[in-house]
Amino acid sequence: MTLGTMTQAYGEPSYWDNRHAQEPGPFDWYQKYPALAPLLHLYIPTHHRLLVVGCGTSAFSEGMVDDGYVDVVNIDISSVAIEAIMRKKCSNRPQLKYIKMDVRDMSAFQTVSFDAVVDKGTLDSLLEVIHDQMLLRCLRRLEDYIWSANLSLTLVEKFIVMYNKTPFDRKTSVRGKFWK
Template identity: 50%
Template sequence: MFRDVSSCNTYNYGDALYWDSRYIQEAGGAFDWYQRYSSLRPFVRNYVPTSSRVLMVGCGNALISEDMVKDGYEDIMNIDISSVAIDMMRRKYEFVPQLKYMQMDVRDMSFFSGRSFDSVIDKDMQMDVRDMSFFPDESFDSVIDKGTLDSLMCGTDAPISATRMLGEVSRLLKPGGIYMLITYGDPTARMPHLNRPAYSWNIVLYNLPRPDFKRPGGGSSTKSNMEPIPITEKGTLPADFVLEDPDSHFIYVCKKDG
């Protein structure tokens, strides 16, 4: 398993300095990678109850968490490696109690940076951050990842970073919990990382065209996006499966054995 360059360019998407610089340049804007919540909603609502405690990894300045709250979700913890993004989003959603923000590296979510401590802990509580474990095992019902694993796969230490991140995701999920990965990576590139016995995940795969995709001739699709795609024993797409959109996104729904 090597560095996945299928959706990479000259930027190092695994570098915190890149993201800090980008969010400073965007100066308070908002951007949703890959898909907006309106497109993902059928999948999210099907697998993630609104009462779930949700972890949004690599939240950036996206609107998906805000949209989920508007849709009835009650508890979403958002983390990102960029302190610029976290500080910006904390200010933006200061009065939205359903949304919490912490600066954290997805490759080690037992480590707490301390910069966003007052966003999750009452300021009057006298606690030593070094004595706290963020996050303990089985802390979340669901983890949503929209492009974060892809970012790590663009780094020079991609296989190690991916293993560390997915190990942490598995650790944090409760039995029966859901890891929902939205990615450019097809099964050939992603299943070797996801389908490891240590994670105990049952995986269902979906495919979703880009929001701006237009079919040749303007016709409508005969396929339902909610129909799972079978995966071969080798972890590949069936030989007769044809992608309507060559640059479409894959949704891996990984359920932890309960």
């Protein structure tokens, strides 16, 4: 598989199913929870309802719950990842919920369902797959699920992108923030 073919596959559930089947253990793309815990606690109270997009097999959300977060919803496009992680982590942590879902279609959630979104690389992988307009729509769609003045934390490459604005301000500034 060439690099171009591989990165285009990032948007396909089959790519992630195969990857998680071949590498079944916990995996974090950029940082493990302890490295980011002080930053998260600074901006996201533990009683907030959180959405973790592209959870994969990461132990990040498990660390959040062990650190006091009480409502963490995790979504991933890979049924293999969701099934594996549910077998291991849900039984003793009822604060964790796992759902097989494509971040590009979150219509199963009502708008303003979450106080904050944690993205540990999903948008980064989508940058390889989709055009600017599709990513912008995805970012704006994510914002529909966050309360008006709360935080979105995105780990993109080696940067941490955070914004804490009203939805109107976020929607008008998203393009400049990501494409300057």
